[in-house]
Amino acid sequence: MxxxxxxxxxxxxxxxxxxxxxxxxxxxxxxxxxxxxxxxxxxxxxxxxxxxxxxxxxxxxxxxxxxxxxxxxxxxxxxxxxxxxxxxxxxxxxxxxxxxxxxxxxxxxxxxxxxxxxxxxxxxxxxxxxxxxxxxxxxxxxxxxxxxxxxxxxxxIQPLSSAVTAVATAKIEMGDTVAIFGQGVMGLYCAQVAKVSGARRVIGVDVREETLSIAKKLGVDVTINAKNDDPVSSILDITNGSGVEVAFECAGGGPEQGLAGSSTLIQTIEVMRDFGKIVQVALFGQPVELDTDVFRQKSLAYLFPEAPGRLAYTVDLLASKRVSVKPTxxxxxxxxxxxxxxxxxxxxxxxxxxxxxxxxxxxx
Ligand SMILES: [Zn+2]
Missing domain, CATH: 3.90.180.10 (Medium-chain alcohol dehydrogenases, catalytic domain)
Structure with missing residues (x-):
């Protein structure tokens, strides 16, 4: 044998x-x-x-x-x-x-x-x-x-297809401003796929200068280092106080893995425009306490990535160089x-x- x-x-x-x-x-x-x-x-x-x-x-x-x-x-x-x-x-x-x-x-x-x-x-x-x-x-x-x-x-291809699915879930409309908390791999992939999918501008938030500089190279329009600047007031400034239509939470998770806990989710909620859509990409690893009245008040949608799939499209994104993963x-x-x-x-x-x-x- x-x-x-x-x-x-x-x-x-x-x-x-x-x-x-x-x-x-x-x-x-x-x-x-x-x-x-x-x-x-x-x-x-x-x-x-x-x-x-x-x-x-x-x-x-x-x-x-x-x-x-x-x-x-x-x-x-x-x-x-x-x-x-x-x-x-x-x-x-x-x-x-x-x-x-x-x-x-x-x-x-x-x-x-x-x-x-x-x-x-x-x-x-x-x-x-x-x-x-x-x-x-x-x-x-x-x-x-x-x-x-x-x-x-x-x-x-497989993790990139997860980002494709997450972005598809958000149903971005042409001209939307998109905030992405966390510029790790999922954040960097979601950012690029969001641009391909009609986002007017993508704002990337992280605490690591090295990944923010990769984000810039990969087409993220505005980067915010949350170590230096408050991401909530920065994003509200950029959007003239109105907030973003779509946000992806890609930063949360156990602090022992260097992740952000759930504080970035709270910030995500604060930067949403009324009727905005939040997609939770990260896994928090434990229950998270949220003020759901804010969702009611702002009519926010809290979404989770739909079932995976779209492998062929994911391959096309790479083959046509519309999305780049090598720098990560x-x-x-x-x-x-x-x-x-x-x-x-x-x-x-x-x-x-x-x-x-x-x-x-x-x-x-
Ligand atoms: Zn079945």
Missing amino acids: KTMKAWRWYDFGDMRLDEIPVPELKPGWVIAKTKVVQPSVTEAIRALGLPTLGVKTIRKLIAERAPIQLFGHEFCAEVVEVGDGVKGLKAGDRVAAGSYVPCHECPLCLTGQPHRCRRGPVIGRHLPGAFAEYLALPAEILVKVPQGVDDHEGAI ITHLLEGLEKIPEAFEITSNKASYQAINPAQVVISR
Whole structure:
């Protein structure tokens, strides 16, 4: 039996590089060789068992199935074998994937909305991800990475598609002014996608000068360093006191990960124009106290990113250079054995001055 190296979790914070069988090819699936992979920010938090969305599922999976392959849905891989019935993919094609696999049985799947399915398996939880030499994936969730989009950009297709979804949720109207709290990767992606989607101007807020200067290069019109300037009064000044039509909260989360707690959400609410729309992109990891009367008074909409999807459009944004992700890649590692280091950097991005999660090149 052919074997491969793969990272498996024995417990939170206990990952080991094991030799395990290469996954078997099934009809409708492909086997792919990992080229570049990165832990998502949320995965890096989950891997330590810290509070965030989905950590309960991971706890259950570890309890029931350890040692288990976990995480690894942000990747670029090369198809090595295609199963029966797979159309449009062949050996040698590079692919990225959405993380949710439709079940084809639930009411959403059966009414033509498989991209909204919440019942099917998820890559990196119920299906092994790309922290391994090879992975097996259903072809239906794959997108081809075209020439002109390299492996490093390919590994960012999935998180970029989350930003595309977040911006789509906001239904930006031509000429809207958009504020984005947090200029980490999600903030920088949302900013660029918002510009492509008709925003008149984008205001980016952060406390890190290095990411604000990248934001400027990537087309953010006004940057505010909240360490030096009060973002609320600055944004109200910029908008002649009226506030913004749309805001994305991309800064919140555990202060131990260098994130902003929930104070940026309070600021977001304060800079909204009446009838404005807030999209919560960040995960706070705990309940947040809000004065909902303000939402009532200003008729604000508080939105959450719709179901993921739009992978093909995401690829087009990269291929056509309308969105740029390369300047966010600050840490690059070489070899599968470096995965724990990538998790360490990604879970402590602030102390490593990382913007994107650390990327790992597995094969060339
Ligand atoms: Zn379903």
